[in-house]
Amino acid sequence: QSALTQPASVSESPGQSITISCTGTGSDVGGYDYVSWYQQHPGKAPKLIISEVSNRPSGVSNRFSGFKSGNTASLTISGLQAEDEAYYYCCSYTGGSTLGLFGGGTKLTVL
Amino acid sequence: QVQLQESGPGLVKPSQTLSLTCNVSGGSISSADYYWSWIRQPAGKGLEWIGRIYNSGTTNYNPSLKSRVAISIDTSKNQFSLKLSSVTAADTAVYYCAREVRWPPFYFDNWGQGNLVTVSS
Numbered sequence: 001q002s003a004l005t006q007p008a009s010v011s012e013s014p015g016q017s018i019t020i021s022c023t024g025t026g027s028d029v030g031g032y033d034y035v036s037w038y039q040q041h042p043g044k045a046p047k048l049i050i051s052e053v054s055n056r057p058s059g060v061s062n063r064f065s066g067f068k069s070g071n072t073a074s075l076t077i078s079g080l081q082a083e084d085e086a087y088y089y090c091c092s093y094t095g096g097s098t099l100g101l102f103g104g105g106t107k108l109t110v111l
Numbered sequence: 112q113v114q115l116q117e118s119g120p121g122l123v124k125p126s127q128t129l130s131l132t133c134n135v136s137g138g139s140i141s142s143a144d145y146y147w148s149w150i151r152q153p154a155g156k157g158l159e160w161i162g163r164i165y166n167s168g169t170t171n172y173n174p175s176l177k178s179r180v181a182i183s184i185d186t187s188k189n190q191f192s193l194k195l196s197s198v199t200a201a202d203t204a205v206y207y208c209a210r211e212v213r214w215p216p217f218y219f220d221n222w223g224q225g226n227l228v229t230v231s232s
Contacts, residue, residue, distance in 0.1 A: 033215075034217055036217070044224075045224055089157065091158075091217065099160070099216070101160075102159065105157045
């Protein structure tokens with residue numbers, strides 16, 4: 001199975017909002033409400049920021065929100081801050097022998 | 112708060128076996144609520160799920176790596192381990208251990224800091 005499709009990079013100014021897409025198929029993103037998102041700063045481990053499409057773990061800023069429509073999931077970050085500059089990865093359960101897939105990652109630059 | 116910490120050699124020769132251990136602290140690896148997973152990330156690339164183990168010893172592996180991977184668990188030491196055989200340069204990556212919530216499935220709420228493994232002679 002191929003990785004989920006994410007844009008390689010996005011950029012926006014501080015204070016603005018940005019949405020990162022994650023496109024899969026009916027066998028993964030479209031088939032289950034089990035999409036998660038991870039934030040990774042350079043040299044650091046990924047950090048869970050969204051689970052089950054739109055749930056924020058305790059301690060994660062409410063500036064992060066998730067949504068899904070059909071085979072595409074989205075992560076929106078509002079009120080962009082310099083600290084949001086990082087890589088973002090989506091992940092989806094697939095139910096098959098692979099169990100799950102990650103996206104290729106999106107580099108967010110806060111201009 | 113649970114913490115995970117990988118340990119193991121940073122350099123492995125081609126054709127040999129990569130071995131890593133993840134020590135879990137602040138929580139029990141015997142918990143019924145979690146799987147314990149390995150995920151890797153080649154430099155400048157994305158994340159790849161390698162496999163997972165449950166406290167019973169039940170394992171699931173990525174089909175692309177299944178023939179070379181073995182994950183084991185030692186509940187007495189609160190740790191789990193990864194072995195990847197017949198390694199090549201393509202296996203050079205940062206290897207993370209992570210806690211995976213049992214249900215809903217396939218999300219990872221705690222990660223180790225990562226262990227860079229380079230495959231080179």
